[in-house]
Amino acid sequence: MTGYLSFFSDQAALLVRLTVGHILLSVVAVVISIVIAVPLGAWIGHLHRGSFLVVNAGNVLRSLPTLAIVAIVIALFGFGYVNITVALVILAFPLVLTNTFTAVEGVDPGTVEAARGMGMTGWQILTRVELPSSIPLMMSGIRTSWVYVVATAYLATFAGATGTLGDVIANISGYGLTGVLAAATVSIVLAFLGDALLGLVERGLTPTGLALAQRAPATT
Amino acid sequence: MSETTTERPAADIVFDHVTKRYPGQETPALDDLSMTVPAGETCCLVGPSGGGKTTAMKLVNRLIDFESGDITIGGNSIRAVDVTTLRRDIGYVIQQVGLFPHMTIAGNIAVIPGLLGWSKDRIRKRTDELLDLVRLDRSFGTRYPAQLSGGQQQRVGLARALAVDPPVMLMDEPFGALDPITRTEIQDEFLNLESEISKTVIFVTHDIDEAIKMGDKIAVLRQGGVLAQYGTADELLAHPADDYVADFVGADRGLKRLSLRRMREVVNGSAAAPDDAPAVDADASLRIGLSTLFASGASAVRVTDGGRVLGAVTLDQLQSAVTRSTS
Ligand SMILES: Nc1ncnc2c1ncn2[C@@H]1O[C@H](COP(=O)(O)OP(=O)(O)O)[C@@H](O)[C@H]1O
Ligand SMILES: [Mg+2]
Numbered sequence: 001m002t003g004y005l006s007f008f009s010d011q012a013a014l015l016v017r018l019t020v021g022h023i024l025l026s027v028v029a030v031v032i033s034i035v036i037a038v039p040l041g042a043w044i045g046h047l048h049r050g051s052f053l054v055v056n057a058g059n060v061l062r063s064l065p066t067l068a069i070v071a072i073v074i075a076l077f078g079f080g081y082v083n084i085t086v087a088l089v090i091l092a093f094p095l096v097l098t099n100t101f102t103a104v105e106g107v108d109p110g111t112v113e114a115a116r117g118m119g120m121t122g123w124q125i126l127t128r129v130e131l132p133s134s135i136p137l138m139m140s141g142i143r144t145s146w147v148y149v150v151a152t153a154y155l156a157t158f159a160g161a162t163g164t165l166g167d168v169i170a171n172i173s174g175y176g177l178t179g180v181l182a183a184a185t186v187s188i189v190l191a192f193l194g195d196a197l198l199g200l201v202e203r204g205l206t207p208t209g210l211a212l213a214q215r216a217p218a219t220t
Numbered sequence: 221m222s223e224t225t226t227e228r229p230a231a232d233i234v235f236d237h238v239t240k241r242y243p244g245q246e247t248p249a250l251d252d253l254s255m256t257v258p259a260g261e262t263c264c265l266v267g268p269s270g271g272g273k274t275t276a277m278k279l280v281n282r283l284i285d286f287e288s289g290d291i292t293i294g295g296n297s298i299r300a301v302d303v304t305t306l307r308r309d310i311g312y313v314i315q316q317v318g319l320f321p322h323m324t325i326a327g328n329i330a331v332i333p334g335l336l337g338w339s340k341d342r343i344r345k346r347t348d349e350l351l352d353l354v355r356l357d358r359s360f361g362t363r364y365p366a367q368l369s370g371g372q373q374q375r376v377g378l379a380r381a382l383a384v385d386p387p388v389m390l391m392d393e394p395f396g397a398l399d400p401i402t403r404t405e406i407q408d409e410f411l412n413l414e415s416e417i418s419k420t421v422i423f424v425t426h427d428i429d430e431a432i433k434m435g436d437k438i439a440v441l442r443q444g445g446v447l448a449q450y451g452t453a454d455e456l457l458a459h460p461a462d463d464y465v466a467d468f469v470g471a472d473r474g475l476k477r478l479s480l481r482r483m484r485e486v487v488n489g490s491a492a493a494p495d496d497a498p499a500v501d502a503d504a505s506l507r508i509g510l511s512t513l514f515a516s517g518a519s520a521v522r523v524t525d526g527g528r529v530l531g532a533v534t535l536d537q538l539q540s541a542v543t544r545s546t547s
Pocket of ligand 2: 274
């Protein structure tokens with residue numbers, strides 16, 4: 001126990017450096033996922049087409065162990081940051097995609113029909129009606145993907161990318177069990193902190209009227 | 221209230237041999253529909269579930285496409301204009317209301333004016349005017365849909381549909397989800413509102429009583445989207461075209477016709493009512509008069525207008541008021 005605690009003070013500089021690297025890698029992977037998955041999921045959800053494809057492709061991607069993806073990506077991109085980033089994007093992407101798609105597709109049909117009937121274009125309906133209503137579910141997908149990505153980013157070390165907590169976690173002979181535990185603890189804390197932070201973002205982005213509607217379902 | 225509502229005159233809606241067949245369906249949903257809804261009138265589309273009412277209505281704002289026949293509004297084919305422009309000139313009200321939950325009430329009403337580039341000032345004025353029109357306090361403007369009752373939400377739905385003062389309104393069972401008391405209230409207010417603004421309205425309902433109440437004209441559709449009869453409520457009740465229509469308007473159509481006329485129209489000014497005669501307001505329907513007569517057991521009712529007695533109405537008069545125009 002004393003070894004565990006003293007690891008934080010003894011290796012403070014190393015832990016800080018690796019934590020920053022870990023965060024950077026995770027943020028990049030999640031941001032890339034959002035940039036690809038949100039427009040794609042929103043568009044498919046808007047069209048109400050291809051749900052079968054999205055759900056199944058998402059499930060297949062999610063069932064792949066990330067380590068296997070790292071191995072496969074080695075063949076395509078070799079070792080390094082690109083490799084682990086691609087692998088983490090493949091992990092996060094389906095979570096963001098399915099949530100965005102489900103949220104947009106699930107917007108009340110009466111609301112969308114009213115919007116169409118009053119003369120809003122498809123783009124206006126998507127951006128002014130469907131997306132604002134989808135924020136809570138989309139954000140929960142992003143939060144989940146953050147937790148998964150942070151917890152998995154240590155695999156960077158197997159992809160030949162150094163500078164993440166994986167350098168310690170996967171090196172029990174170098175840092176001992178106490179070191180592995182300490183680095184794993186940091187990774188868990190990162191996951192929770194990021195999730196909490198994104199929770200605040202979610203609350204900030206969720207329109208007031210929507211929050212009210214969720215608290216007390218409308219009487220119709 | 222009516223300064224902005226007189227700008228745009230109502231336009232007639234003409235269905236010209238319109239047939240709609242959904243892909244993969246044997247029978248058409250709408251079969252060779254031809255009818256004219258005169259400018260400023262309300263046409264109620266009634267019929268059984270699946271009779272093509274919603275289809276007929278949605279063809280008008282092109283939410284559904286059709287291949288055969290044509291529909292014109294004010295003489296212009298709906299296919300001749302851009303679909304977005306067309307829809308912005310047509311108020312659309314549906315049973316689900318479909319308010320945007322993330323926008324305030326004022327925000328909901330302002331959507332189309334905003335897209336049309338109205339100034340903030342003009343939008344704010346119009347919003348207040350519309351809230352007045354649908355009898356909602358102006359303070360509702362800052363609330364959200366989730367904070368409103370079903371009836372209040374549909375009032376906002378109406379206000380939103382009226383925002384840019386469209387000459388035409390399409391309404392699909394707009395009051396169908398409301399409880400009976402709220403429904404009657406909002407029906408009365410819509411009738412009131414219609415007398416202030418001039419709109420050509422297509423009003424879908426499966427309820428013949430609502431159609432009789434709301435419609436200047438009623439179009440009865442039957443299964444397969446065939447128009448069974450088109451006419452005023454009185455024409456339908458007095459001369460149903462066939463057994464189907466007779467059945468649809470109900471075996472009590474004699475009583476329903478009594479609802480269409482007021483005591484004022486049949487009162488006999490020279491006849492004095494007996495002493496035991498109960499009083500009935502001149503603007504009450506003949507049906508209310510009949511009911512009052514039966515409940516009291518008297519031989520006639522006394523018709524009053526404010527404090528003034530206009531005369532008496534007997535059972536014979538009530539009966540002949542209906543039967544005379546029937547033959
Ligand atoms: N989108 C659609 N695709 C295929 N068939 C439809 C569609 N909408 C309606 N129908 C069919 O067309 C007929 C008329 O439907 P509808 O106009 O909704 O009737 P109503 O409003 O009178 O209940 C019904 O048989 C219905 O099943
Ligand atoms: Mg219908």
